[in-house]
Amino acid sequence: MRLPFVAQKNLDSKKFTAKEIMAERHKVLILDDEQDLLDLYRDLLSKLPSQPEVFTANSGARALALLNAEKFSLLLTDLNMPGMDGFQVLTIVRRRFPALRTVVMTSMVDEQIRARAYAMGIDLYLEKPNEKTDVQLFVDCIESLLEREEAGGFRGVQSKSLVDLIQLECLSQSSSVLKITNKSVEARIWIQDGDVIDAQVGELSGEAAFKSIMSWKTGNFEMLAADPSHPRTIVGSYQGLLLDTAQAIDESQATEVSAKGELSVAEGGTASPLGAVSRCHGVEFAISVDVNDKSKVDAWGIENPAAMAAWVHSFMHQLHVVGEKLKAGQLMKVEGMGVQSNLGFLSRPDKELCVGLRRNFTQSDMAAALNEVGTKWVS
Amino acid sequence: MGFLGLFSKTASETAVAKLPSGSFTIDRTGRIVASTLPRSFDEKLTQEIGNIVLEVFLKAQTVNLPLKEVFIHYAGLKITGRELRGGAMIFLAPVK
Numbered sequence: 511m512r513l514p515f516v517a518q519k520n521l522d523s524k525k526f527t528a529k530e531i532m533a534e535r536h537k538v539l540i541l542d543d544e545q546d547l548l549d550l551y552r553d554l555l556s557k558l559p560s561q562p563e564v565f566t567a568n569s570g571a572r573a574l575a576l577l578n579a580e581k582f583s584l585l586l587t588d589l590n591m592p593g594m595d596g597f598q599v600l601t602i603v604r605r606r607f608p609a610l611r612t613v614v615m616t617s618m619v620d621e622q623i624r625a626r627a628y629a630m631g632i633d634l635y636l637e638k639p640n641e642k643t644d645v646q647l648f649v650d651c652i653e654s655l656l657e658r659e660e661a662g663g664f665r666g667v668q669s670k671s672l673v674d675l676i677q678l679e680c681l682s683q684s685s686s687v688l689k690i691t692n693k694s695v696e697a698r699i700w701i702q703d704g705d706v707i708d709a710q711v712g713e714l715s716g717e718a719a720f721k722s723i724m725s726w727k728t729g730n731f732e733m734l735a736a737d738p739s740h741p742r743t744i745v746g747s748y749q750g751l752l753l754d755t756a757q758a759i760d761e762s763q764a765t766e767v768s769a770k771g772e773l774s775v776a777e778g779g780t781a782s783p784l785g786a787v788s789r790c791h792g793v794e795f796a797i798s799v800d801v802n803d804k805s806k807v808d809a810w811g812i813e814n815p816a817a818m819a820a821w822v823h824s825f826m827h828q829l830h831v832v833g834e835k836l837k838a839g840q841l842m843k844v845e846g847m848g849v850q851s852n853l854g855f856l857s858r859p860d861k862e863l864c865v866g867l868r869r870n871f872t873q874s875d876m877a878a879a880l881n882e883v884g885t886k887w888v889s
Numbered sequence: 890m891g892f893l894g895l896f897s898k899t900a901s902e903t904a905v906a907k908l909p910s911g912s913f914t915i916d917r918t919g920r921i922v923a924s925t926l927p928r929s930f931d932e933k934l935t936q937e938i939g940n941i942v943l944e945v946f947l948k949a950q951t952v953n954l955p956l957k958e959v960f961i962h963y964a965g966l967k968i969t970g971r972e973l974r975g976g977a978m979i980f981l982a983p984v985k
Contacts (some may be wrong), residue, residue: 836963838964842964846959847957853949
């Protein structure tokens, strides 16, 4: 039994603007050391009905840099990679991004490895698709995972919201302590003979804590033994409490949606100074460095910003100097066609910019992408 | 009629420095091995362009972003560098 969420109704009936839809799109990160496979996966996943934004990384370090820069819904990773392997990446991801859904795609058919991966808390273990039917299965699995992400739900009980869990406990007149963890925050809800008697999260307790916990969309839960001696601080019925909470969540979601719209207008949807640039078509990473001080760097999706910034700074400086000697006029742009990524360089009086662009871009694609990047960067 | 002399400067006085057009090849040690650039074009500048292009290929590799080709666009000149087994072939073409 699910309580009628006014919030959901309001969101469904709201007409989203293009910017809001962009902000709501799932972001999927694919990690594999084989560039051809990355291109193939990108093509497959870009055609999913949910139209996720697909990012690729060919090393664990780069994947972690992108995860730090953006909020992703899903990470698809290979296991067998040079340098940092998939297990190492998953270990770090579990610690730093516990809410991120993870999928392993590998050609290693080994039950021990599969068990080890599941023990690390991955959501799916897939063998790399070989046949057409495998490809369809792979695509369906990913779409289903993204849909599940959209619906929320607590891991351990698929498609069940926290409201469902509490109703279940209360309707069955149970006594238990519900321990819920969301990222590094831990909360508890005490249920005694089918009534919610107390809740605690951080410094909050009672109804305020309960409402705060109920606003969480995802997390892990554990049922602990009842604690009959625990003092009662919540006196109302659980139905009334859940209805109040639903209303509060409704209000907070409405505020969140409008705030997101404003943010995307101001900063292109991310808090990074290069947020608007990172949103441009085909941009895989970006770094800007101050002309006068190469230690002043803004980076997005880059694993080694210091080394990269030093290179960009010195390269662009050399080009400005030689341009003056040649009397060739202003340096407009530099395009580099690469093996793993293409590179684009732009110059402003105060800053130099380098962006990584998809390696399958032709020179005319590059020109169009750099035009877009240039417009966003200058503005 | 002495004032007409103002309009009759010699060719060398009126010549505007032309942007270079041509190509040259530089080996992995930075030595220029072949060039079709005009002789009037400063050799030091040719060497400087060659070194920049060689360095960009080298540095790109050290930051794990190896490049095969680079296009440098100035308002009046386009420089194209193509990686060539550690060296580079470089084309200079004025923008028309």
